[in-house]
Amino acid sequence: MDRIIRVDMTTLKVKEEKCPAKYAMLGGRSLTSQIVLDEIQATCNPLGPLNKLIAAPGVLSGTSAACSGRMSFGGKSPLTGTIKESNVGGIASQKLAKNNVKAIIIEGEPKDNKWHLLKVTKDGAELVSADDLAGLGTYATVDKLWNKYGKGVGVISIGPAGEERMANAGISVCDPEGGSGRFAGRGGLGAVMGSKKIKAIVVDDAGAGKVPIKDEEKFKAAAKIFSQVLLKHPVTGEALPNYGTAVLVNILNEAGGFPTRNFRNGRFAGAAGISGEKIAEECKSRGGEGKAVHVCHPGCVIRCSNIFPDKNGKALCAPVEYETAWSLGGNLEVGDIDSVAIMNRICNDVGIDTIEAGVTLAVAAEAGLAKFGDAASFIKVLEEVGKKTPLGRIVGQGAAALGKIYGITRVPVVKGQALPAYDPRTVKGIGVTYATSTMGADHTAGYSVCQNILKVGGDIDPLKKDGQVDCSRDMQVATAAVDATGLCLFVAIACLDMPEGLQAIADMISAQYGITFTVPDIIELGKSIIRVELKFNEAAGFNKNDDRLPEFFDLETCPPHNINFGITPAELDQVWAKL
Amino acid sequence: MQKIEVRAYATLLKYMPDLDLAKGKMIDIEDNTSIESLLKLLGIPKEETKIIIVNGVHAELDYIVKENDRVAIFPPVAGGY
Numbered sequence: 001m002d003r004i005i006r007v008d009m010t011t012l013k014v015k016e017e018k019c020p021a022k023y024a025m026l027g028g029r030s031l032t033s034q035i036v037l038d039e040i041q042a043t044c045n046p047l048g049p050l051n052k053l054i055a056a057p058g059v060l061s062g063t064s065a066a067c068s069g070r071m072s073f074g075g076k077s078p079l080t081g082t083i084k085e086s087n088v089g090g091i092a093s094q095k096l097a098k099n100n101v102k103a104i105i106i107e108g109e110p111k112d113n114k115w116h117l118l119k120v121t122k123d124g125a126e127l128v129s130a131d132d133l134a135g136l137g138t139y140a141t142v143d144k145l146w147n148k149y150g151k152g153v154g155v156i157s158i159g160p161a162g163e164e165r166m167a168n169a170g171i172s173v174c175d176p177e178g179g180s181g182r183f184a185g186r187g188g189l190g191a192v193m194g195s196k197k198i199k200a201i202v203v204d205d206a207g208a209g210k211v212p213i214k215d216e217e218k219f220k221a222a223a224k225i226f227s228q229v230l231l232k233h234p235v236t237g238e239a240l241p242n243y244g245t246a247v248l249v250n251i252l253n254e255a256g257g258f259p260t261r262n263f264r265n266g267r268f269a270g271a272a273g274i275s276g277e278k279i280a281e282e283c284k285s286r287g288g289e290g291k292a293v294h295v296c297h298p299g300c301v302i303r304c305s306n307i308f309p310d311k312n313g314k315a316l317c318a319p320v321e322y323e324t325a326w327s328l329g330g331n332l333e334v335g336d337i338d339s340v341a342i343m344n345r346i347c348n349d350v351g352i353d354t355i356e357a358g359v360t361l362a363v364a365a366e367a368g369l370a371k372f373g374d375a376a377s378f379i380k381v382l383e384e385v386g387k388k389t390p391l392g393r394i395v396g397q398g399a400a401a402l403g404k405i406y407g408i409t410r411v412p413v414v415k416g417q418a419l420p421a422y423d424p425r426t427v428k429g430i431g432v433t434y435a436t437s438t439m440g441a442d443h444t445a446g447y448s449v450c451q452n453i454l455k456v457g458g459d460i461d462p463l464k465k466d467g468q469v470d471c472s473r474d475m476q477v478a479t480a481a482v483d484a485t486g487l488c489l490f491v492a493i494a495c496l497d498m499p500e501g502l503q504a505i506a507d508m509i510s511a512q513y514g515i516t517f518t519v520p521d522i523i524e525l526g527k528s529i530i531r532v533e534l535k536f537n538e539a540a541g542f543n544k545n546d547d548r549l550p551e552f553f554d555l556e557t558c559p560p561h562n563i564n565f566g567i568t569p570a571e572l573d574q575v576w577a578k579l
Numbered sequence: 580m581q582k583i584e585v586r587a588y589a590t591l592l593k594y595m596p597d598l599d600l601a602k603g604k605m606i607d608i609e610d611n612t613s614i615e616s617l618l619k620l621l622g623i624p625k626e627e628t629k630i631i632i633v634n635g636v637h638a639e640l641d642y643i644v645k646e647n648d649r650v651a652i653f654p655p656v657a658g659g660y
Contacts, residue, residue, distance in 0.1 A: 234629075234655035243589050245658030250588045252659075254651040256635035265634075272600035272621065276658065277589060304658065322659045419660070427637075444660060454657050455630060455637075463636070494659045560635050 050138020058486015062097025151393025157271025270335020288313020
């Protein structure tokens with residue numbers, strides 16, 4: 001991949017640049033974060049002309065490596081004000097790679113209110129008028145664009161939330177069936193896309209050749225080992241395909257780390273009704289378009305996704321995942337998976353991140369706008385977003401904004417981004433990640449839940465401080481590297497226990513690019529990405545005082561374990577002290 | 580004899596076919612029963628298990644179960660995204 005497509009929305013001109021040598025070995029998050037640092041003024045207004053939206057497939061995307069269809073979006077986040085990389089599956093990444101697109105950089109600001117889409121093929125890219133798509137939800141947008149450009153084209157789009165520049169707006173990437181459920185959700189990059197007046201990016205790889213591989217034989221051999229590792233590990237080979245990511249609902253619930261009623265409790269009596277077991281059961285028993293096992297992109301062997309059907313077997317939401325079963329379920333004390341799926345679809349369609357949306361709804365309940373346990377009351381509030389009412393715009397701004405406007409102090413956010421589905425007091429390793437990640441409260445950034453709860457890659461007591469700082473740092477570094485490769489983060493679960501998997505990744509990169517890339521290089525890559533991100537955040541005005549959890553996690557204990565977070569600022573500062 | 584509350588999850592559900600996950604299964608066991616013995620009693624092959632949680636805390640196979648313990652048995656799992 002050596003084409004960089006630069007789209008200037010001020011002049012409406014699209015330029016193609018040859019990838020500079022300094023970016024040759026970068027991709028996904030390593031590329032988006034580097035371009036953000038190099039080209040975006042850290043103090044800029046995220047919705048203004050100086051911010052940029054960068055899209056980049058991963059280093060291995062488009063090859064025959066299993067699970068390599070992820071891509072990254074980057075920019076300055078309107079939600080947090082920090083650097084943001086948002087990672088997503090779906091079918092666009094592989095098509096971009098096959099079209100020889102290293103990155104798309106969207107910059108400037110249109111002078112009028114007209115909407116555009118960017119069409120990307122093997123021959124180039126062009127802006128096309130798209131006023132006919134304005135106001136459409138993401139599902140209808142994909143439908144319309146498949147009708148216009150052909151079934152199966154990659155469609156990247158924003159919903160009305162992104163068009164209205166709401167800080168919780170995400171970017172949708174369509175799945176193989178044309179569903180809109182894969183999201184570069186967190187951090188509001190959908191609002192950045194909306195501020196540039198781009199409604200969609202269509203990626204058509206018709207006629208494109210294969211992604212070039214320097215040493216085909218070596219690559220094939222490494223790719224084979226890699227696939228075998230993924231199929232052999234019991235998590236990636238059995239648990240995830242059969243029960244999806246929501247298989248974690250019951251285990252976090254048992255462990256007392258499943259945040260309930262706006263982080264008041266670590267266990268929810270209704271958890272079984274919103275669990276991976278329940279989702280799989282309903283997918284199977286309702287049949288029709290429902291699928292308990294599903295891929296978000298071709299070449300995935302893990303198949304953790306699902307297509308959740310309504311009671312009549314019609315596809316309702318693909319997928320329903322752990323974070324959403326929690327944020328729109330357990331955290332709201334809603335124990336009914338159908339209500340969760342309905343709210344999930346509303347979020348997908350209007351184009352907002354479900355994690356932030358759920359936490360926002362919980363804070364709304366604190367403000368008396370809805371009632372814990374009453375799904376209908378939450379659906380009513382959520383529907384305001386698409387109606388673009390003042391309340392809808394407040395909800396679309398995320399939990400911190402709604403909390404501030406209604407005078408609520410119990411707002412679980414770090415750097416303005418809502419906490420995901422693990423209580424930091426009883427899964428202390430993830431609490432360290434929440435506090436110190438360069439992107440705000442983020443669980444995938446450094447998923448210490450592996451060692452704390454799942455006993456994958458190590459065994460650390462989730463209720464104690466010991467080992468948590470090192471665990472979070474190591475996971476954040478490793479994750480940054482994986483995010484550059486275009487590989488799904490779930491491959492890390494297998495590789496944490498089976499080192500031959502990590503070696504296979506290094507070997508595939510070496511064979512593809514004709515270089516010697518080793519496992520220690522993977523770690524060094526992760527560190528260099530985080531250094532770039534820390535540098536941007538510092539220039540944007542962040543300091544160590546921002547690497548903290550909200551005070552109520554120390555003032556208050558969490559049943560059933562009844563402990564507080566208790567990891568001190570000095571201890572948290574050890575995460576990056578010697579990077 | 581002691582009464583305990585047991586749940587098995589995910590791929591282990593097949594060994595406890597009538598289990599209501601919301602309620603769990605109340606069973607009577609002899610004093611001094613370890614988790615390992617409990618698995619034998621339930622017909623759950625121990626090599627298919629990975630995580631045992633008792634009253635919210637991770638436990639090993641040699642843990643001796645007490646009256647009113649809430650025991651949860653998991654195969655290798657991950658996910659959480």
